[in-house]
Amino acid sequence: xxxxxxxxxxxxxxxxxxxxxxxxxxxxxxxxxxxxxxxxxxxxxxxxxxxxxxxxxxxxxxxxxxxxxxxxxxxxxxxxxxxxxxxxxxxxxxxxxxxxxxxxxxxxxxxxxxxxxxxxxxxxxxxxxxxxxxxxxxxxxxxxxxxxxxxxxxxxxxxxxxxxxxxxxxxxxxxxxxxxxxxxxxxxxxxxxxxxxxxxxxxxxxxxxxxxxxxxxxxxxxxxxxxxxxxxxxxxxxxxxxxxxxxxxxxxxxxxxxxxxxxxxxxxxxxxxxxxxxxxxxxxxxxxxxxxxxxxxxxxxxxxxxxxxxxxxxxxxxxxxxxxxxxxxxxxxxxxxxxxxxxxxxxxxxxxxxxxxxxxxxxxxxxxxxxxxxxxxxxxxxxxxxxxxxxxxxxxxxxxxxxxxxxxxxxxxxxxxxxxxxxxxxxxxxxxxxxxxxxxxxxxxxxxxxxxxxxxxxxxxxxxxxxxxxxxxxxxxxxxxxxxxxxxxxxxxxxxxxxxxxxxxxxxxxxxxxxxxxxxxxxxxxxxxxxxx
Amino acid sequence: xxxxxxxxxxxxxxxxxxxxxxxxxxxxxxxxxxxxxxxxxxxxxxxxxxxxxxxxxxxxxxxxxxxxxxxxxxxxxxxxxxxxxxxxxxxxxxxxxxxxxxxxxxxxxxxxxxxxxxxxxxxxxxxxxxxxxxxxxxxxxxxxxxxxxxxxxxxxxxxxxxxxxxxxxxxxxxxxxxxxxxxxxxxxxxxxxxxxxxxxxxxxxx
Numbered sequence: 001x002x003x004x005x006x007x008x009x010x011x012x013x014x015x016x017x018x019x020x021x022x023x024x025x026x027x028x029x030x031x032x033x034x035x036x037x038x039x040x041x042x043x044x045x046x047x048x049x050x051x052x053x054x055x056x057x058x059x060x061x062x063x064x065x066x067x068x069x070x071x072x073x074x075x076x077x078x079x080x081x082x083x084x085x086x087x088x089x090x091x092x093x094x095x096x097x098x099x100x101x102x103x104x105x106x107x108x109x110x111x112x113x114x115x116x117x118x119x120x121x122x123x124x125x126x127x128x129x130x131x132x133x134x135x136x137x138x139x140x141x142x143x144x145x146x147x148x149x150x151x152x153x154x155x156x157x158x159x160x161x162x163x164x165x166x167x168x169x170x171x172x173x174x175x176x177x178x179x180x181x182x183x184x185x186x187x188x189x190x191x192x193x194x195x196x197x198x199x200x201x202x203x204x205x206x207x208x209x210x211x212x213x214x215x216x217x218x219x220x221x222x223x224x225x226x227x228x229x230x231x232x233x234x235x236x237x238x239x240x241x242x243x244x245x246x247x248x249x250x251x252x253x254x255x256x257x258x259x260x261x262x263x264x265x266x267x268x269x270x271x272x273x274x275x276x277x278x279x280x281x282x283x284x285x286x287x288x289x290x291x292x293x294x295x296x297x298x299x300x301x302x303x304x305x306x307x308x309x310x311x312x313x314x315x316x317x318x319x320x321x322x323x324x325x326x327x328x329x330x331x332x333x334x335x336x337x338x339x340x341x342x343x344x345x346x347x348x349x350x351x352x353x354x355x356x357x358x359x360x361x362x363x364x365x366x367x368x369x370x371x372x373x374x375x376x377x378x379x380x381x382x383x384x385x386x387x388x389x390x391x392x393x394x395x396x397x398x399x400x401x402x403x404x405x406x407x408x409x410x411x412x413x414x415x416x417x418x419x420x421x422x423x424x425x426x427x428x429x430x431x432x433x434x435x436x437x438x439x440x441x442x443x444x445x446x447x448x449x450x451x452x453x454x455x456x457x458x459x460x461x462x463x464x465x466x467x468x469x470x471x472x473x474x475x476x477x478x479x480x481x482x483x484x485x486x487x488x489x490x491x492x493x494x495x496x497x498x499x500x501x502x503x504x505x506x507x508x509x510x511x512x513x514x515x516x517x518x519x520x521x522x523x524x525x526x527x528x529x530x531x532x533x
Numbered sequence: 534x535x536x537x538x539x540x541x542x543x544x545x546x547x548x549x550x551x552x553x554x555x556x557x558x559x560x561x562x563x564x565x566x567x568x569x570x571x572x573x574x575x576x577x578x579x580x581x582x583x584x585x586x587x588x589x590x591x592x593x594x595x596x597x598x599x600x601x602x603x604x605x606x607x608x609x610x611x612x613x614x615x616x617x618x619x620x621x622x623x624x625x626x627x628x629x630x631x632x633x634x635x636x637x638x639x640x641x642x643x644x645x646x647x648x649x650x651x652x653x654x655x656x657x658x659x660x661x662x663x664x665x666x667x668x669x670x671x672x673x674x675x676x677x678x679x680x681x682x683x684x685x686x687x688x689x690x691x692x693x694x695x696x697x698x699x700x701x702x703x704x705x706x707x708x709x710x711x712x713x714x715x716x717x718x719x720x721x722x723x724x725x726x727x728x729x730x731x732x733x734x735x736x737x738x739x
Contacts, residue, residue, distance in 0.1 A: 105609065108593065118580070120580075121580040123578075124593070125543075125595060129609075190722070192720075192722060196719065202614070203613075204540070311721060311724045
């Protein structure tokens with residue numbers, strides 16, 4: 001019953017249409033964190049100094065308009081730091097750009113992204129009052145607009161989730177983020193928690209979520225940089241076809257020994273996945289699981305909301321290196337030692353077959369680069385791994401490459417995301433130099449997100465293509481042209497420089513699609529296992 | 534096991550309009566009193582942290598409107614309440630007579646698991662007015678009613694002078710604590726793959 005395999009997420013009717021004028025004036029501060037904002041291997045420096053972009057209001061006097069924090073004394077971002085000293089009376093709390101709240105249907109606070117839940121008890125009660133007031137009238141509140149702020153509600157009896165945001169993200173996106181927040185909670189506790197409320201409406205759920213602050217703060221971070229959060233698709237680490245096959249083969253062996261799901265991951269990217277017969281995994285579950293998993297070896301109960309929201313599975317996790325990890329899911333709570341043995345076996349095979357070193361190589365090389373977009377008809381070999389062969393740093397070719405800095409790909413192509421509808425997978429190009437900054441990348445994702453919402457708008461859509469100029473895209477100089485193309489087989493989202501010619505852009509998109517097709521064996525996980533998505 | 538953890542108590546204040554519910558709450562939370570009457574619209578919410586017997590409590594106080602047009606706040610407002618405070622004005626007999634209705638309405642809407650022992654507190658407010666000369670509800674009368682409803686604690690208060698307000702709310706915390714349910718072990722289902730895939734097995738079907 002849970003084997004949801006929707007290629008296309010059904011949205012509620014859209015109440016707000018993205019008109020392309022996103023006046024997002026953000027001031028953000030760049031703070032070091034453990035969360036590598038995946039800015040691709042485009043620049044070699046991005047691997048080490050990962051930055052975290054914290055949402056911060058633009059009218060705070062301590063933050064300059066270009067996003068540089070002036071008074072940066074307390075700027076160290078700690079995962080899970082929720083500024084518990086704040087409450088709804090604090091100016092800093094009110095200026096946070098995006099709040100998330102979870103409360104029970106009796107108005108008791110369960111979670112707040114910022115501030116201390118107990119101090120926000122009155123605020124929480126107010127939210128409950130709004131929801132139940134509308135409910136008493138036989139209606140349901142979806143969102144409220146108040147000036148620049150949008151208040152989005154999601155009712156999952158007996159739990160209420162609320163987002164208050166001035167990020168100008170469309171209603172659908174924010175609602176999806178609330179769905180993810182709920183899913184993350186279910187992943188930690190299962191939906192069985194509802195029974196506690198049935199037995200006792202005064203039930204206090206907060207203690208059950210103890211120690212999970214990091215999981216939630218990292219989820220909110222995910223909303224800003226991981227396209228999986230709005231595409232409902234997952235992405236793979238580019239690998240030579242034979243390497244992925246080799247990895248899949250050993251995972252399959254283990255799966256046959258009673259493991260429900262076996263997955264080899266690199267950060268949030270899939271290397272290979274195997275499920276037991278008929279067991280299927282939803283991309284959203286994969287995102288929540290990858291977000292929950294911590295470093296080092298662990299064994300913990302988790303629930304996959306789209307698989308079975310009522311019950312726990314047990315996850316054995318082992319990291320082979322900082323980025324690469326294995327997840328084995330089983331229904332048995334006593335399987336630790338069996339899973340450990342499986343892991344040892346897998347590790348042996350992966351080392352022998354060079355899979356782990358290929359993963360490292362792929363991480364260093366990065367994936368699709370717009371600069372490498374082939375000219376068709378092409379005589380070049382159609383493997384990503386020839387194209388990206390490491391070049392001599394001092395070679396003449398490299399100098400040629402440098403001349404392109406600041407330009408991006410052909411016809412002003414800066415970036416693209418290609419989503420394969422049948423595989424529920426997407427591939428995203430590396431960021432080219434014009435969008436090397438975190439803020440630009442975040443804005444680009446927000447623009448894609450908006451585009452996604454308007455493309456799937458039931459009221460005015462669904463559309464086939466959209467070509468739009470992002471006029472006041474940002475307060476600063478960044479302006480892009482976006483092109484979106486939706487067919488039965490794929491969705492393409494592309495960003496071009498502001499002067500891009502429409503005809504040329506369309507031709508370039510055709511080349512991108514051809515390219516993706518040519519290398520699909522390397523960038524997508526082509527299944528070959530009894531997977532029903 | 535988690536007896537040391539912070540508790541959040543939902544406290545609902547009910548009573549006829551003008552008996553001083555908002556003033557009591559303001560006196561308690563902000564230590565302020567105003568002679569000006571301003572009707573509460575719908576409901577107001579205040580938060581107060583208290584320490585009691587080495588434990589930290591957060592009182593989430595739901596100050597409701599006494600006017601009849603707001604009396605259909607419904608199930609949602611009363612749901613999950615830990616304590617209910619019934620307020621009357623000792624100088625207005627009708628406000629005392631209404632207590633019965635307020636109590637019954639609350640029990641119907643909130644439908645607590647154990648209505649007999651649900652913690653109520655009754656406050657007779659405005660004892661300061663006119664030096665007590667305009668008083669019509671005697672302490673004896675109020676106490677008799679409280680006794681007949683399962684020994685509800687009774688306090689004579691003055692929101693204006695801060696009389697007994699602190700003591701009344703301390704009693705609220707104590708009562709709610711007494712009513713704290715047994716800590717249960719949280720046990721969700723596990724999946725029995727061998728038998729029926731994706732069928733929940735009975736981890737706890739209570």
